[in-house]
Amino acid sequence: MSHFGFKRERFDLAPHQALLADPVAGAYASFEGWVRNHNDGRAGVLYLEYEGYEQLGVKEGERIIAEAFARFDITKAHCIHRLGKLEIGELAVWVGVSAAHRDAAFAACRYIIDEVKHRVPIWKKEHYADGDSGWVNCEACAAHAADTPPLK
């Protein structure tokens, strides 16, 4: 049973939330990441494009959720990340965790979204109203890391 997945189209959360149900679970915590219309102090984001290296992304996502099971006393956990073009307000990522008690559910949910953002090979391109566009975390690096060797 897979715990991490990508979806290229909008999807209904209800069936995914239902997978977290369990008689021992007294808590359900979730995180939803939504597409916002500004980033890094700059307004005018029109839409985002997410691109993923799916084969490695699924492996890394599954590893993160396995780590969450090892670290926290949780019952079930799932994460879904969207790919493709997303409009403002759309759901970009969902994490759902069930547990006997809320502390573990909150902590595991936080752990999973933080690790997914840092480790899963997903890239986000912002498209602005003025016609500009850029890959988040890459363009600034390209501008500021010109004297840094890449293989570090």
Place this chain on the structure above:
Amino acid sequence: MVQIRVEYFAILREHVGSAHEALSTSAATVGDLYEELDRRYAFPALGRLKVAVNDEFCDWSTPLQDGDMVVFIPPVAGG
């Protein structure tokens, strides 16, 4: 010489103008391969670049083998 495949994503895909290519190379490691391709494409400087071979993260010193599929991984931005 080994025959390998390189796949490009995001900023590197756009920079190279292609999502993948098949290559014959004398590069001994994935780091050597990066330097060879950087001479050809003049990749943008990307700070914390990572690399994967055959769908697993690996070190830059990983030896290249015939049939390997290599992906250079620019800084990620999920969520």
